[in-house]
Amino acid sequence: MRAVLLTGYGGPDQLEYRNNVPIPELGADDVLIQVGACGVNNTDIWTRERAYSHKLEPNAVSIWPPEPMQFPRIQGADIVGRIKAVGSNVSPSRIGERVIVDPTLYTGDEQGLLRARFMGSERDGGFAEYTAVPAENAHVINSSLSDAELATFPTAYVTAEHMLNRARLKSGEIILITGASGGVGSGLVQLAHMHGACVVAIVGSGKEEKMRQLGAEFVVARETEKLYEAVTEATDGQPIDVVADVVGGSMFSVWLQLLHPQGRYVTAGAIAGPTVTLDLRTVYLKHLEIIGSTLGTHQEFADLVRYIESGKLKPLLAKTYPLADIKQAQSDFKEKQFFGKLVIIP
Numbered sequence: 001m002r003a004v005l006l007t008g009y010g011g012p013d014q015l016e017y018r019n020n021v022p023i024p025e026l027g028a029d030d031v032l033i034q035v036g037a038c039g040v041n042n043t044d045i046w047t048r049e050r051a052y053s054h055k056l057e058p059n060a061v062s063i064w065p066p067e068p069m070q071f072p073r074i075q076g077a078d079i080v081g082r083i084k085a086v087g088s089n090v091s092p093s094r095i096g097e098r099v100i101v102d103p104t105l106y107t108g109d110e111q112g113l114l115r116a117r118f119m120g121s122e123r124d125g126g127f128a129e130y131t132a133v134p135a136e137n138a139h140v141i142n143s144s145l146s147d148a149e150l151a152t153f154p155t156a157y158v159t160a161e162h163m164l165n166r167a168r169l170k171s172g173e174i175i176l177i178t179g180a181s182g183g184v185g186s187g188l189v190q191l192a193h194m195h196g197a198c199v200v201a202i203v204g205s206g207k208e209e210k211m212r213q214l215g216a217e218f219v220v221a222r223e224t225e226k227l228y229e230a231v232t233e234a235t236d237g238q239p240i241d242v243v244a245d246v247v248g249g250s251m252f253s254v255w256l257q258l259l260h261p262q263g264r265y266v267t268a269g270a271i272a273g274p275t276v277t278l279d280l281r282t283v284y285l286k287h288l289e290i291i292g293s294t295l296g297t298h299q300e301f302a303d304l305v306r307y308i309e310s311g312k313l314k315p316l317l318a319k320t321y322p323l324a325d326i327k328q329a330q331s332d333f334k335e336k337q338f339f340g341k342l343v344i345i346p
Helices: 042-049 110-115 154-166 183-194 208-214 227-234 249-258 280-285 298-309 323-335
Strands: 003-006 015-018 030-039 078-086 098-101 130-134 138-140 174-177 198-203 218-221 240-245 259-267 289-292 317-322 341-345
Touching (some): 003 323, 042 323, 078 130, 154 183, 198 227, 208 218, 227 249, 249 259, 249 280, 323 341
Parallel strands (some): 174 198, 174 240, 259 289
Antiparallel strands (some): 003 015
C-alpha cells in the first residue's frame, strides 16, 4: 500500500512516501480501515521535531509521549474511512461500515487518559491507504459530509470539548479563545456556543470576517498593539470568565489579567512557545484557576459524533492534499495562513 513513513526525529526530510508498505496485520480486536481522509495536526509536527521535550534538557525523555517513538512510524490521527476487514473477536457485520476514529487509546475511566497512547504516535495512523485500529475506537458515522470534511473534527474537536469540560464552562459566561481560526480554536468557538457561552475570538489579521461568520460575538486581531485594551474595548468591559488558550507564549500574562476574579484559564497547547512569564500575585489575589488539558475522553468523542450527525457543527476544511504532498501540507500548517483544517487524501 501507499503510505508516508516517519523514519526518525528531525525535519520534513524524515518523511518518506512509499508505495510498497505492507497492509497492516490485524489483532483480534482490531478493524482494518481503508482510509478516505486523514487530518493534519500540530501533534504530527511536534512529535517529529521532539518539541515535547524539555529544551533545557535535550537528551531528557519527552514529556509526551512518555516512551520513545518506534521508527518507522505512520503518523496521522484524524482518520475517516470504511471497514474492510475485522479481527477474530469482531463481528463480520462491521465490514463496510463508514467510520470516524477516536484517536485516543486508553482503557478504564478518565484517569486512564493520563496514560493514553495516540494514533499515529504509539500506533500507526492514517497517512496511508489502510490502517488498523481497535474496533472500539471506530465509531459508525451517519453524515452527508465528505470524508475530508469529517476528518477536520476528531483530534481538534475532542480536545476542545475536553478543555471546555475541564474549565466547567457554563451558559451565559464569556470565554476568550486564542488561536481561534485554527483546528482546536475553531472547535472551541463552535462548542462554546453549544454550551451557551459568549465568545471573544483572538485571530490572525485578515481572518476577522470569517470568524464573525462563524458566530464569534467579539473578534480581535492578535497583532493589535495593545491587546488588553482592545479586548476590554471590544467587550465594553464585560468580565472574562474563562480563557481557553492553545497558543501560550508572550501573551499569557495578558490573558490572566483579563480574567475576572475566580476566573478559569485552561490550556491545551503552546504553539507560540511553552515558556511563559507568570506573576503569582495575579493568580492568588484574583483566586484564579490554571487548568491543563490534553486530548479527550471516549465519552466526549461519542458526544462529538452525535453533534456531527445532528448537524450542530460546521466543518472548516481549508485545503486537501494528496498523500505524496504531506511535506507541503505540514509546511503550510506551520505557516498558519489558513482558516480551519488541512486534510490528507490517501
